[in-house]
Amino acid sequence: MANYRPIAEFYDAEYADQPMLRQDVGFFLARMGERKLDILEIGCGTARAAIPIAREGHRVVGFDVDEGMLKLAAARRREAGL
Secondary structure, three states: OOOOHHHHHHHHHHHOOOHHHHHHHHHHHHHHOOOOOEEEEEOOOOOOOHHHHHHOOOEEEEEOOOHHHHHHHHHHHHHOOO
16 A cells, blocks of 8 residues: 655645546536535545535545545645535
């Protein structure tokens, strides 16, 4: 298992050029329809996807094994007012 703690704050930037990571949130939201859902994101990392999905009114619970990623995700959640 990889330990991303030393690079958690750089993780999203490191993979930002991946086409899938520029399309996944829109893909998921387009298929969720109007009904607000309860979502469990396993491997949520920095909450890159969880936050925009939650902003659309869905209840998102994120799980990750890396404490550094979760700390960054929690900080981003607070900054987003969620």
